[in-house]
Amino acid sequence: MSQALVIVAHGSHLNPDSSTPTFDHADTIRAAGAFDEVREAFWKEEPSFREVLRTVESEEVFVVPLFISEGYFTEQVIPRELRLDGWDVAEWDSDGTDASHVTLTAADVEKTVHYCGPVGTHDAMSDVIVQRAQSVTGDPDVGEGFGLAVVGHGTERNENSAKAIHYHAERIRESGRFAEVEALFMDEDPEVDDVAEFFESDDVVVVPLFVADGFHTQEDIPEDMGLTDDYRTGYDVPATVDGTDIWYAGAVGTEALMADVILERAADAGADVRDAISRVRAETGGAVGD
Amino acid sequence: MDASLFGRFRTATDYVRDWSTWRDLPETRRAFLRWVEGADDLDIEERYAALRGDGIRRRWGQLLLTVSLERGHRSYDLRHEDDADRSTDELTTHDDPLDARHLATEDDDGRYRPLKTAPTLRTGWVFPDLSGEEVVEAIDYFYPATVANWHREREGALDVTHWRETAERQTGIYDVVDELSGEQVEWLAQSCCVDSQCLKRRMWDEEEGAELDVPRGEGAFPCREPCSLVVAAARKWTTLEREEAREYTFTLTPSEKEQVEDLVDAVADGRVGEIREADVYEGANRYRARYLRAKRFDDEGNLSGVPTDDEEAD
Ligand code: SF4
Numbered sequence: 001m002s003q004a005l006v007i008v009a010h011g012s013h014l015n016p017d018s019s020t021p022t023f024d025h026a027d028t029i030r031a032a033g034a035f036d037e038v039r040e041a042f043w044k045e046e047p048s049f050r051e052v053l054r055t056v057e058s059e060e061v062f063v064v065p066l067f068i069s070e071g072y073f074t075e076q077v078i079p080r081e082l083r084l085d086g087w088d089v090a091e092w093d094s095d096g097t098d099a100s101h102v103t104l105t106a107a108d109v110e111k112t113v114h115y116c117g118p119v120g121t122h123d124a125m126s127d128v129i130v131q132r133a134q135s136v137t138g139d140p141d142v143g144e145g146f147g148l149a150v151v152g153h154g155t156e157r158n159e160n161s162a163k164a165i166h167y168h169a170e171r172i173r174e175s176g177r178f179a180e181v182e183a184l185f186m187d188e189d190p191e192v193d194d195v196a197e198f199f200e201s202d203d204v205v206v207v208p209l210f211v212a213d214g215f216h217t218q219e220d221i222p223e224d225m226g227l228t229d230d231y232r233t234g235y236d237v238p239a240t241v242d243g244t245d246i247w248y249a250g251a252v253g254t255e256a257l258m259a260d261v262i263l264e265r266a267a268d269a270g271a272d273v274r275d276a277i278s279r280v281r282a283e284t285g286g287a288v289g290d
Numbered sequence: 291m292d293a294s295l296f297g298r299f300r301t302a303t304d305y306v307r308d309w310s311t312w313r314d315l316p317e318t319r320r321a322f323l324r325w326v327e328g329a330d331d332l333d334i335e336e337r338y339a340a341l342r343g344d345g346i347r348r349r350w351g352q353l354l355l356t357v358s359l360e361r362g363h364r365s366y367d368l369r370h371e372d373d374a375d376r377s378t379d380e381l382t383t384h385d386d387p388l389d390a391r392h393l394a395t396e397d398d399d400g401r402y403r404p405l406k407t408a409p410t411l412r413t414g415w416v417f418p419d420l421s422g423e424e425v426v427e428a429i430d431y432f433y434p435a436t437v438a439n440w441h442r443e444r445e446g447a448l449d450v451t452h453w454r455e456t457a458e459r460q461t462g463i464y465d466v467v468d469e470l471s472g473e474q475v476e477w478l479a480q481s482c483c484v485d486s487q488c489l490k491r492r493m494w495d496e497e498e499g500a501e502l503d504v505p506r507g508e509g510a511f512p513c514r515e516p517c518s519l520v521v522a523a524a525r526k527w528t529t530l531e532r533e534e535a536r537e538y539t540f541t542l543t544p545s546e547k548e549q550v551e552d553l554v555d556a557v558a559d560g561r562v563g564e565i566r567e568a569d570v571y572e573g574a575n576r577y578r579a580r581y582l583r584a585k586r587f588d589d590e591g592n593l594s595g596v597p598t599d600d601e602e603a604d
Contacts, residue, residue, distance in 0.1 A: 013404040013519060016395050023391055030388075044518050047407045047434035050451075051514075054438040057316045057428055076461060108449055 004037040005029060005057035005266055008049055008078055009065070009066040009211060011042030018212045019045055021253045022066055022185065028259035034266075034276030035062075041075070051083035053109045060112045062266040066253070068120030068209050069161040070099050083107035086114060094177065095122040096163040101269035114269040119261045120164050120209060122268075126171045131257045131286060133178075133205040136237060136249040143177040147199035151192050151208040151221065154185030162188075165209055178205075186220060193224045196244040203245045211253035222248060256284035302339045306392075311364065315422070318441040323422045326366075327357050350510055351433050351489040352411040354571070355425065366425035369416040381416040387424045389417075390431035399563075405519050407433055407489045436511035443493075443512050451515035454497040460521065467524040472496050474531060479504040481519050483513070486559070540594040542586070549573035549582060 004141045007026055012018035027217070030038045041052035042174030053061060063082065069091075079087035084104045092099040106113050119125060133148060134140050152165035162185065169183040169194050179201045184192040195206060206225065208217045219231040227235035227248055238245035252258070263277050280286070308329075312320045324330065327337060327346045338359070340346050345358030345367070354374055356367040373381055385391075397403055397410040417428055429437060442448045453475050458470035470478065475496050483492045484505060490513035495501045516524075542550070552573025556562050565572045572578065588595040 013522060014402070016402040027388065044522075045404070046517070047430075051435035051439070054442075055435050057318075072462060072525060080459065 001060050002036040002058040003060045003062065003271060004056040005035040005041050005262070005271070006038065006041055006052055006056065006111065007066050007170070007262060008041045008052070008063060008064045008082075009043075010073070011045035012214070013044050014197050015214055018214055021212050021251070021258065024254075024256070025259040025262055027067070028194060028280055029263060029276065032259075032263075032276035032279045032283075034263065034273040040195055043077065044079075049078055050083075053082060053106050055111070056111075058111070060114070062114045062116065062269055064116045064262050064264070064265045065118045066211050066258075067118040068211060068253075069164040070094060070096055070121060071160045074099065074118050079115065082100060082113065082115070084113060087115075092117065096160040097167045101265070103269070114266070114271070116265040116269050119258065120211075121167065122261050122264055123171070124250075124264045125209075126168045126175075126260045127286060128255050128257045128261060129168055129172060129207050129209070129252055130175075130177065131251050131284075132207045132249045132255045133247075134285075135255060136205060136207075136247050138153060142205070144179065145201060145203060146178055146180070147180040147190070147198060147201035147204040148172060148178040148182050149182050149195055149198070149204055149206045151184050151186070151206060153216065154188035155209075168209065186216065186224065191224075193226075195225050195246060196242040199244060201244075203247065205247040205249060207249045207252050210251040213251045213254060217251045257281075257286040260286050261286060300338075301335055303333055307362070308334060308338075311422075317347070318438055319422070319426050321441050321444065322426060323357075323364075326355055330385065341499055350429060351407060351436070352409060353429065353432060355429075360419070364422055366420040366422065367416065367418050368420060368425055368428055370411055370413040372413050373416065378416055378418050381414055384415060384417050385419070387417070387420065387428035389433065390428040394432050403564050405488060405517070407436070407511075407513075408487060409485070410487055433489075433511065439514055440511045442514075448493065448514055450493045450512075452494045452497045452500075453516055456494075456516045456521065457524070464521055464525050466528045467521060469528050470524060470531065472500065474527065476502050476504055476525065478520065478524055482523060483507070488513070538594060538596050546582060546586070549578060553579065 007022055009019065009022040010056055019040070019042060026038050026040050030034065036058050037056045039047070039052055039056050041047050041049055043049060047055055065078055067073050075089045083106045085107050091102045094117070100123065101114050101116045103112060103114050105111070129150060133142050150165050150169045152161055154162060163201060165183045165185070169181050172178065173181040180199050182190065183199045184190050184195060184198065188190055190198060192206070195204060206222055210217050222228050222231050222235050225246060225248070226241045227239045227246060235248065238247045260277060260280050263273050267273050267277060312324065315323070327341065329337065332340070337346070339362070341357065341359040345356040347557055348355045352371050354369055354371040358365055368426060369381065385512045393412060393415055394406055396412060398412045403410055411432065420428060426437060438474040439448060454468070457470070461468055479492060479502050482488060485507045489507070489509045490511055491507045493506065493512045494515055556565065556574030562574060565575050567576070570578050581595050586594055592598065
């Protein structure tokens with residue numbers, strides 16, 4: 001049976017870069033040849049969630065949300081707009097970071113839809129955060145003597161967004177790779193503004209757990225941390241703030257290895273993509289992992 | 291072989307070719323590609339003569355497709371309709387349908403196009419030689435889901451969702467849009483959905499049996515439901531429409547009143563950029579607007595010095 005992958009993301013009416021990582025990861029997955037079709041869909045762009053399923057020809061569709069946390073979008077908006085019959089969030093049996101997948105049908109197409117949990121809460125996401133730290137420092141062994149800050153938005157519509165940040169911070173902390181790991185937030189304590197205060201290390205890598213670069217990751221966070229007074233003038237990597245070298249990585253979602261997490265989500269839902277996962281890992285530098 | 295025998299032989303091969311071209315294609319794609327070359331309207335000899343000659347052309351929004359037979363295979367040329375008469379050398383050529391995503395992102399002035407079916411597709415590019423499969427893929431990136439919905443409509447199975455149902459389904463910050471009245475929904479469609487703004491043919495109405503008066507448009511492909519841009523705009527208008535109208539007294543000369551009207555028209559019709567620098571005869575000319583502001587605005591930016599009073603609600 002032919003299988004399609006549909007990556008669903010937020011997109012934007014105002015910012016053309018919002019969808020760029022979605023397209024990039026889709027291209028990586030297409031090149032790996034695991035699916036007969038790969039399609040992107042957006043809340044704010046086209047094809048919309050409402051109409052994407054009719055644009056694919058396969059009978060079996062794996063839908064992977066390119067979102068950071070479980071909540072409003074993954075639990076209400078996406079299933080509703082895809083018209084997933086019989087959707088019930090309880091089937092995910094998740095306390096905020098455990099959603100894996102559920103198999104349903106959609107009301108307007110004759111297809112089997114495997115609806116997956118968001119990429120942001122998958123275990124493989126921890127690897128992407130580490131990979132992002134490697135990319136920004138240019139050091140494949142980065143960790144010793146370095147602090148790592150995983151940054152989230154905080155105070156959003158649901159508490160799960162903070163859970164995803166804590167979840168990965170904890171996993172990376174346990175791996176023992178970095179001297180220190182902290183979860184920080186834009187809008188709640190502990191705040192990213194005072195990043196240097198939370199670390200003893202002289203070098204700190206700051207990785208925002210966001211899907212795409214935009215207003216928050218390119219303007220707010222660099223200015224809040226004091227990397228620059230005006231984001232338009234740019235900032236150095238690393239930039240020294242209160243005696244600490246801050247290596248600011250930008251949105252984790254732009255890291256090429258994200259394509260691997262999308263595949264992992266589909267694989268967990270039963271997609272036959274194991275070969276593609278090895279190819280994508282080899283291609284995007286994702287030798288990390290368990 | 292004499293000419294008539296050759297002719298009959300060729301017609302016979304064309305029948306076989308025609309049958310084998312469409313045989314394995316999924317339904318939607320087959321219907322679309324057959325429509326592109328007028329397979330239901332032209333007889334087969336006529337059609338193959340055209341395919342071997344200059345090809346057969348079809349418009350799809352601002353796209354121009356030309357299908358021709360090259361070495362026995364169908365080849366599709368895809369470009370902007372405004373580039374119809376330009377030679378391929380004058381255009382940037384592409385062969386990967388996925389490039390359509392990037393070509394569709396910005397208009398000729400480099401401005402982001404949030405609505406894919408806005409009539410602002412950029413020019414200057416061509417896909418000179420796509421297969422049938424590839425051309426449908428490219429079109430689906432320029433105008434997502436239009437082929438699928440066009441096909442459903444042809445089959446009498448377009449699932450239209452009208453405004454009320456879409457509005458009532460909304461949650462979160464869009465929950466409020468169901469407050470708009472029927473008249474306000476008319477204005478909404480008039481602002482976003484007419485042909486000058488969007489090439490889809492609007493098939494949704496306020497609700498089943500309550501048609502909007504705004505023209506649906508002439509587009510080849512239907513719009514089956516208010517899009518995210520329209521819902522987002524509706525949200526802003528819902529909050530603005532909660533304000534009560536008030537009376538203000540402004541002092542303007544008759545020409546100044548007309549100038550205010552010209553300004554609104556020019557912005558609404560997207561003509562501001564076309565008004566020449568020194569054309570002070572145009573109400574929306576920049577110097578004219580600056581003169582009006584210098585004369586009629588006070589230091590706080592109030593028209594005729596009349597304060598707004600209430601802060602704008604949001
Ligand atoms: S709702 Fe209006 S603007 Fe949006 S796609 Fe349909 S016709 Fe175009």
